Amino acid sequence: MNKSHKHIGVAIIINDKKEILIDRRLPTGVMANLWEFPGGKIERGETPEDCIIREIKEELGVVVRCDRIFAEITHDYEQFTVTLYVYLCHICQGKPQPLECAEILWVKPHELSQFEFPSANQEIISKLQKEFS
Numbered sequence: 516m517n518k519s520h521k522h523i524g525v526a527i528i529i530n531d532k533k534e535i536l537i538d539r540r541l542p543t544g545v546m547a548n549l550w551e552f553p554g555g556k557i558e559r560g561e562t563p564e565d566c567i568i569r570e571i572k573e574e575l576g577v578v579v580r581c582d583r584i585f586a587e588i589t590h591d592y593e594q595f596t597v598t599l600y601v602y603l604c605h606i607c608q609g610k611p612q613p614l615e616c617a618e619i620l621w622v623k624p625h626e627l628s629q630f631e632f633p634s635a636n637q638e639i640i641s642k643l644q645k646e647f648s
């Protein structure tokens with residue numbers, strides 16, 4: 516059987532202190548308890564930017580603006596394949612709250628290595644540490 520292929524909009528939300536927002540996934544479901552960058556599945560007819568704006572409103576209750584694409588990563592997990600469309604973003608309205616995740620944190624790029632992320636994220640984290648440290 517063919518593996519499913521998920522297309523995911525992913526937000527690297529950066530604040531004035533050059534910190535990045537990460538969230539911990541819920542203790543149930545796919546990749547339970549792992550840390551991630553907020554985002555989710557791109558729906559039919561959406562651009563990755565549309566998806567990110569919608570998902571971030573749902574997950575964190577804030578309005579973001581996408582500044583530029585940072586990476587596009589395709590990764591094969593055992594059960595499915597993902598393509599992550601990763602954008603640098605900033606909050607233009609509101610204070611983020613953990614509406615659909617276990618917790619959220621603002622961290623410096625070098626601190627990202629201390630958290631457990633899905634394996635597709637290693638490339639994003641290396642690139643962030645190289646470009647923002």
Ligand SMILES: Nc1nc2c([nH]c(=O)n2[C@H]2C[C@H](O)[C@@H](COP(=O)(O)OP(=O)(O)OP(=O)(O)O)O2)c(=O)[nH]1
Nearest residue numbers: 523525545546551552553554555556597633635636
């Ligand atoms: N949001 C986000 N998802 C990531 C990252 N890295 C990574 O591999 N993913 C994967 C995990 C999930 O399979 C998918 C995100 O989809 P999601 O959170 O909307 O939904 P899900 O797959 O958990 O839920 P389901 O509807 O398939 O049951 O992308 C990341 O940094 N951020």
Ligand SMILES: [Mg+2]
Nearest residue numbers: 553554555556
């Ligand atoms: Mg999500």
